[in-house]
Amino acid sequence: MNLKNQKELAADILKVGVSRVWIDPARLEEVSMAIRREDITRLIHDGFIKKKPEKGISHGRAKKLHKKRKLGRRRGYGRRAGRKTARLPKKRRWIQKIRPLRKHLKKLRARRMITPATYRMLYRKAKGNSFRSVAHLDTFCEDQELYRR
Numbered sequence: 001m002n003l004k005n006q007k008e009l010a011a012d013i014l015k016v017g018v019s020r021v022w023i024d025p026a027r028l029e030e031v032s033m034a035i036r037r038e039d040i041t042r043l044i045h046d047g048f049i050k051k052k053p054e055k056g057i058s059h060g061r062a063k064k065l066h067k068k069r070k071l072g073r074r075r076g077y078g079r080r081a082g083r084k085t086a087r088l089p090k091k092r093r094w095i096q097k098i099r100p101l102r103k104h105l106k107k108l109r110a111r112r113m114i115t116p117a118t119y120r121m122l123y124r125k126a127k128g129n130s131f132r133s134v135a136h137l138d139t140f141c142e143d144q145e146l147y148r149r
Contacts, residue, residue, distance in 0.1 A: 001032050009040045010049045020052040097133070101126045104134045108141075118146050 003023060011018045023031050027048040034040050043049045068074055080087065105126065109119040122137070131137045141147055 001028055003028070003031060006031050006034055006040060006049075009037060010044065013037065013040055013044060014049075014051045016051050020054070022050045022052050024048045024050075098126065100134050101131060101137055104137060108147075113147050114141070115148070122146070 007018050007021045007023070010021045010023075014021065024047075027043075031043060031048060034043055040049065065074065085093075102123070105114075105119055105122055108114045109116065114122070122141070125131065126137070131140065
């Protein structure tokens with residue numbers, strides 16, 4: 001029994017694709033007799049032809065992966081595309097380095113562990129990218145004996 005025409009008419013009336021049209025298997029004879037749009041509309045009204053629900057895309061696997069990535073998994077070298085600066089821009093890395101250095105220098109000056117002149121010299125060195133970190137700055141100050149006694 002070919003119900004192609006009926007399915008197409010029903011799809012048009014229901015405003016869905018042909019694959020989303022469901023026809024009651026017990027009423028195939030009745031549906032095959034329907035030729036006009038009015039007949040199909042009546043069958044839809046009676047519940048012999050229905051619209052199948054839309055299929056969604058499961059987000060379960062994506063959620064699982066997201067959870068793992070939050071834990072730090074799946075972030076190895078093989079997963080990374082682009083340069084180091086693509087993942088964390090140079091400017092952001094610079095900001096993350098310079099702010100703690102400047103904060104530490106201000107703290108040293110406030111505690112009078114260094115003179116204002118030394119502060120200025122170290123500030124300029126920090127701006128010139130001489131120090132990798134706060135620990136490196138402290139090591140430099142100890143080696144050069146810049147801390148006041």
